[in-house]
Amino acid sequence: MKARRWILIxxxxxxxxxxxxxxxxxxxxxxxxxGTFPSLSQKVGSTLGISPFKxxxxxxxxxxxxxxxxxxxxxxxxxxxxxxxxxxSLLRVLPPYGVKPIxxxxxxxxxxxxxxxxxxxxxxxxxxKLWIEGKSSISHTNVRTSIGFLIxxxxxxxxxxxxxNVEVEREMITYGLSPDKAQExxxxxxxxxxxxxxxxxx
Numbered sequence: 533m534k535a536r537r538w539i540l541i542x543x544x545x546x547x548x549x550x551x552x553x554x555x556x557x558x559x560x561x562x563x564x565x566x567g568t569f570p571s572l573s574q575k576v577g578s579t580l581g582i583s584p585f586k587x588x589x590x591x592x593x594x595x596x597x598x599x600x601x602x603x604x605x606x607x608x609x610x611x612x613x614x615x616x617x618x619x620x621s622l623l624r625v626l627p628p629y630g631v632k633p634i635x636x637x638x639x640x641x642x643x644x645x646x647x648x649x650x651x652x653x654x655x656x657x658x659x660x661k662l663w664i665e666g667k668s669s670i671s672h673t674n675v676r677t678s679i680g681f682l683i684x685x686x687x688x689x690x691x692x693x694x695x696x697n698v699e700v701e702r703e704m705i706t707y708g709l710s711p712d713k714a715q716e717x718x719x720x721x722x723x724x725x726x727x728x729x730x731x732x733x734x
Contacts, residue, residue, distance in 0.1 A: 554603065554604025554605050554606050554607075555604070555606060555607070556594075556606075556607045556608075556609050557606060557607070557608055557609070557711040558608075558609055558610075558611040558711070559595060559596070559608045559609065559610060559611070559711055559714055559715040559718065560610075560611055560617075560715060561595070561610055561614070561617045561618070561621075561715065561718055561719055561722060562617070562621055562719055562722075563618065563621035563622070563625060563719070563722045563723055563726050564621075564625070564719070564723060565625050565723065565726070565727055565730075566723055566727055567727040567730075567731060568629075569629050569730045569731055572626075572629045572630070572631055572730055572733070573629060573630035573631050575687070575733055575734065576631060576652060576653040576655075576685065576687065576733060577631075577651070577652020577653050577687070577688070577689070578630060578631065578632060578652060579631070579632050579633075579634055579650075579651040579652045579653075580626065580631050580632070580633050580634070580651060580652065580653050580654070580655055581633075581634050581635075581636040581639065581649055581650075581651035581653065581654035581655065582619060582622060582623065582633050582634065582635050582636060582654075582655055582656075583636045583638060583639035583654055583655065583656035584615070584619075584636075584637075584638065584656070585615040585618060585619055585656060585657045585658070585659060586615070586656070586657070586658045586659065587613070587614050587615050587659045588658055588659060588660050589659060589660065589661060589662065589663075592613075592614065593609060594607050594608060594609055595608050595609065595610045595614065595662055595663060595664065595714075595718065596608035596663055596664035596665060596666075596709075596714050596718070597663075597664075597665050597666070598665075598666040598668075598673075598708075598709040598714070599665075599666065599667045599668065600668045600708070601668040601669060601670055606709075606711075608664065608711060608714050608715075614659060614662060615659065618657065618659070618722075619635075621722075621726075622655075622726075623635070629730075634650075634651055636649075636651075636654065639654050639656060639686070641656065641684055641686070641693065642693070643686065643691055643692055643693050645686075646686045646687070646688045646691060646693075647688065647691070649686075649688055651688070652687070652688055652689065653685060653686060653687045653688060654685070654686045654688075655683070655684070655685050655686075656683075656684050657681050657682070657683050657684070658681065658682040658683075658684075659680075659681060660680040660681065660682060661678050661679060661680030661699075662678075662679050662680070662718070663677070663678050663679075664676070664677045664678075664709075664714050664717055664718055665677075666706075666708070666709030666714075668708065668709075672705050672706070672707060673705070673706050673707055673708055673709055674703065674704075674705060675703065675704050675705070675706055675709055675717065676701065676702070676703050677700075677701065677702045677703075677717055677718065677721050678699075678700070678701045678702075679698070679699075679700045679701075679721055679722070679725055680697075680698065680699050680700075681696075681697075681698045681725065682695065682696075682697055682698075683695070683696045683697075683698060683729060685733055685734060687734070694733065694734035696729065696733070696734070698725055698728075698729065700721055700724065700725055702717075702721055704717075
């Protein structure tokens with residue numbers, strides 16, 4: 533009797549998943565700090581230039597993929613673009629920590645150019661990887677999230693550029709991968725990455 537019940541449940545799950553439509557779904561990424569950074573303004577100064585970020589991923593259009601057990605694949609896309617999303621998050625969250633972010637048109641990344649800046653420091657990020665992928669079997673979904681940033685921070689007072697290579701990978705088992713779940717997971721990892729970085733930028 534129990535065996536029949538499980539067969540019926542699995543058949544129903546398979547039927548439901550087979551009806552799932554694929555397509556492309558927007559996800560809205562946002563860095564929302566959890567920690568506090570009492571020494572951040574001491575390290576980067578009261579003004580931080582934000583130089584344009586670079587998305588170096590092979591396919592910059594998407595941030596994730598869900599492969600159901602049956603049915604069509606679903607793709608996740610950042611709205612707005614990933615570089616703009618991350619930049620806008622930093623512009624929003626830094627002022628409460630005594631750091632005024634100022635958007636710069638460009639920065640060559642060289643220590644020699646720091647003395648020409650009107651800000652105390654300057655930040656730029658190369659996005660090497662940001663991806664969430666869910667692959668379902670008949671009973672569960674394996675979800676893998678990976679983020680890779682190369683963060684460059686130039687500090688005028690030190691005359692130095694501090695570069696941090698950040699690599700984070702997380703795996704979990706769940707049931708399906710909706711756009712909302714993909715968004716929640718990516719935002720959680722983004723918070724983990726930036727909270728750790730701003731706690732100790734160099």
